[in-house]
Amino acid sequence: MGICVFALTLAWLSTTRASDCTRVLGDCLDKRGTPWTRCYEDEIASCTLRSRSSGFIHRRVNWTHEAEGSLTGQHRFHISSSALLRSRGAASDSEVLLVATVIDSTYFKLSPPPRGRFIRLDRPSQSTVLGGLVLVVKAGNYPVGNLSQAIKLGFKHDKQVEDGACVYWEESSLEDGTGYWSTKGCETTQTESEFICSCNHLSFFAVLVNPVLAVDERNAVNLSYITYIGSALSILFTVISLIIYIHLQRRSPEKAVAVHLQLTGALLCLHLSFLLSCFWVEKGDDWVCRGLGLLLHWSLMATFTWTAVEGFHLYLLLVRVFNIYVRRYLLKLSLVGWGLPTLIAVVCGISGVYGTYRPELTDANNHSSNAEICWMSSHRLPVSFVTTVAYPCLVILCNSCMLGVVVFKLWGLRAGSFGAESGGGLKKVSGEKWAKLWKDCATVLGLSFVLGLPWGLASTTYISLPGIYVFTVLNSLQGIFMFLWSLALSCKSRSDHNSSVKDHSTQKMMTTSFNN
Structure with a gap:
């Protein structure tokens, strides 16, 4: 019991x-x-x-x-x-x-x-x-x-x-x-x-x-081809741009042209080091890959630093117009534009952060593959976040504000011009004024590439696949847009040389030249 x-x-x-x-x-x-x-x-x-x-x-x-x-x-x-x-x-x-x-x-x-x-x-x-x-x-x-x-x-x-x-x-x-x-x-x-x-x-x-993003293998291959072809074209056109800027600088030395020249050189180094880092990694030379990773990181930092210098120079031109004298101005800009990236790259190189980066790639069908590039050995390093995310975001933010100032001043000039022509009435705007409006739009568009604003489209890569394509196309072809900008400056310099200057205040805005 x-x-x-x-x-x-x-x-x-x-x-x-x-x-x-x-x-x-x-x-x-x-x-x-x-x-x-x-x-x-x-x-x-x-x-x-x-x-x-x-x-x-x-x-x-x-x-x-x-x-x-x-x-x-x-x-x-x-x-x-x-x-x-x-x-x-x-x-x-x-x-x-x-x-x-x-x-x-x-x-x-x-x-x-x-x-x-x-x-x-x-x-x-x-x-x-x-x-x-x-x-x-x-x-x-x-x-x-x-x-x-x-x-x-x-x-x-x-x-x-x-x-x-x-x-x-x-x-x-x-x-x-x-x-x-x-x-x-x-x-x-x-x-x-x-x-x-x-x-x-x-x-x-x-x-x-409706997940955030799912990139399949076909799109990955397409994006790779776009990047490689775009970078190759950018190398070609940045070389031509350098020749144009050197010619302009010899004809009429201007600080704006000198700054454009430095930015174009940094952009050339960036696209060249990117292609070398992608293709040389297959050879398996570890010390060469570490050097290419350092060169790619240095070029990226130099490009963003010179875009920041472009924004600073535009600020001096448009905001602080009068009573400006900076002793050895170009030398100081060069020390910042080339010195800061060099210092950061040397410190990172001594720390041994560069090498072969092998991210694990998985497509929509869960097929894994390894893509290699000579870069930092890990993206989770604090230096990677600071130099490739935080610093570019700060530069893009400041230059976006600077572009907003340009648009505001151009709008003020054109509004005053239209008002004077119409006498306060609703008369039809002449064809010449419409031509000036189109010219202003082209100027703003060109400045947006000079100031590096297309890099801000990186945020769209987390939203949609078309955002990745737009970001890849615009930034891989940035050398071509810089060439178009240099070509416009060359044509304008020739026009100014052969004719008298009209509308001095507007011309000062459009030339973006910080003269001696």
């Missing part, structure tokens, strides 16, 4: 100790010291489902048969027998525990994903998770991964959804419960009413609708 009472008591204690499956999520969220997702996966296998629920499956299945189920009418799964076999415990077990449920996506706190992933799903908002629900599928007590026969997951959607990507939740290395959505091991098939995910592991799954 005592033995029976003891057995009943033990059974009662084990039953009360097993928590209700519907309460496991809340208990794990309250725990501290371990990620809640890891706690949930552990506790969900030992809980008890006290009541039936359309959003929860908790049953034992025979591993020799395939398992399938449906949740909430919007999610379904199909697990092969080979996956169930991999998840069972002892060899004598004929059944394995199958758990499937859905969780609100707001519980998954996002952290920045590691760099080097070609498909970027950078911090998507929670609204991008289809239906706001994450499907959890777990079998047995052992992790299941690298399955030869993928499991199938179905996520129903409406016709308003344009695009989607199957992802799973991967914990970050911070041990704080945060993580990111990854496409690794999952392939996506979309029908008229459903996303079908084929994944080679069991985990937390979701579909991100």
Whole structure:
């Protein structure tokens, strides 16, 4: 009798100790010291489902048969027998525990994903998770991964959804419960009413609708060709631009032409070092690659520094017009334009940050490849963020303000000119005035390239694929636009030499020459 009472008591204690499956999520969220997702996966296998629920499956299945189920009418799964076999415990077990449920996506706190992933799903908002629900599928007590026969997951959607990507939740290395959505091991098939995910592991799954960006291999190849061809053309046209500027400088020495000359030289070094870094990396000479990485970094810094000098020179020309004298002005600008990048590159070179950079590239079909370039050995270095992100952003911001000043002054001059011509009435603007307006627009457009503003389009590469194409085309062909600017200055210099100057105030604005 005592033995029976003891057995009943033990059974009662084990039953009360097993928590209700519907309460496991809340208990794990309250725990501290371990990620809640890891706690949930552990506790969900030992809980008890006290009541039936359309959003929860908790049953034992025979591993020799395939398992399938449906949740909430919007999610379904199909697990092969080979996956169930991999998840069972002892060899004598004929059944394995199958758990499937859905969780609100707001519980998954996002952290920045590691760099080097070609498909970027950078911090998507929670609204991008289809239906706001994450499907959890777990079998047995052992992790299941690298399955030869993928499991199938179905996520129903409406016709308003344009695009989607199957992802799973991967914990970050911070041990704080945060993580990111990854496409690794999952392939996506979309029908008229459903996303079908084929994944080679069991985990937390979701579909991100209209994801931030997904670049396939074809687009990657196209972008590479555009970059290489554009850089080659930029090298050719920057050389021609240098010849034009040297000719202009000899004819009529002006500080503006000297600054343009320095910027064009930096741009030539940038495109030349970029092509060398891309193609020389295949030869495997480590010390040469480190040198090319230093040269590429130095050229990039010099280009942005000289665009900043262009903005500063334009500020002196348009804002502080009178009573300006700077002793050895060009020498001081050269010390800043070439000296600052040289100092930074030398310090980085001594620190040994340069080498072969090998980002892991993954296309939309999860095919991995390695693209190599002579650059910094890791993009996660603080010097990489400061010199290639923070500094360019500061230069672009300042030069954008400077371009705004140019537009404001041009608008003021033209408005006053139009008012004087019409006498305050609504007379038709003459063709000559329209020509001046078009000329002003061309001037502003040319200055935007001189001031490096197309680099600001880098922000669009995180929004859409067309943004990547626009950014790649404009910046790889920047040497051509600089050539057009030098050609315009050459034609204007010839025109000024052969005719008298008209409208002195406007000409002073348009020439961007800070004369001695």
